[in-house]
Amino acid sequence: MGGSSKRLTAAPPRLRKCVGCGEERPKAELLRVVRASDGAVSIDASGxxxxxxxxxxxxxxxxxxxxxxxxxxxxxxxPIGGEIYARIEELCADRVSK
Ligand SMILES: [Zn+2]
Structure with missing residues (x-):
């Protein structure tokens, strides 16, 4: 955090916090779950x-x-249904196998 005199040449990746381990990681390495304004919860594959x-x-x-x-x-x-977690696990399996 903070060195005021230093300028980065490239923008740092947008970091987001994992709700599991609490660590911050680039968005690309994370799976996103989204709650729409109507309350529907889904996995947001597009981010x-x-x-x-x-x-x-x-x-x-x-x-x-x-x-x-x-x-x-x-x-x-x-509240999050079990099917959401099942879906997240499926996506994990996809990512891991690639
Ligand atoms: Zn994590």
Whole structure:
């Protein structure tokens, strides 16, 4: 944080906090779950959906931690169904295999 005299030549990546491990990572490494204004919760594969978002690392460990802590429900202030977590795990599997 802060060195006022230093200028970065490239913009730093936008960091977002994982609800599982609490670490900040570039958005590209995270999966986003979004709650739309109508209350519908979905996985935002594009990263551009409107609404309140919460992020988790594309990592089973983090997804499970988030599940245990009910972290998405807290971050989104909305209950999260098991099917959302199942979907997140599927996406993790996709990322891991690539
Ligand atoms: Zn994480």
């Amino acid at each position: 551009k959906a409107q609404g309140r978002g919460a992020y988790v690392c594309a990592d089973f460990e983090c997804v499970r931690r988030a599940m245990k802590k009910n972290a998405f429900a807290r971050a989104l202030r909305h």
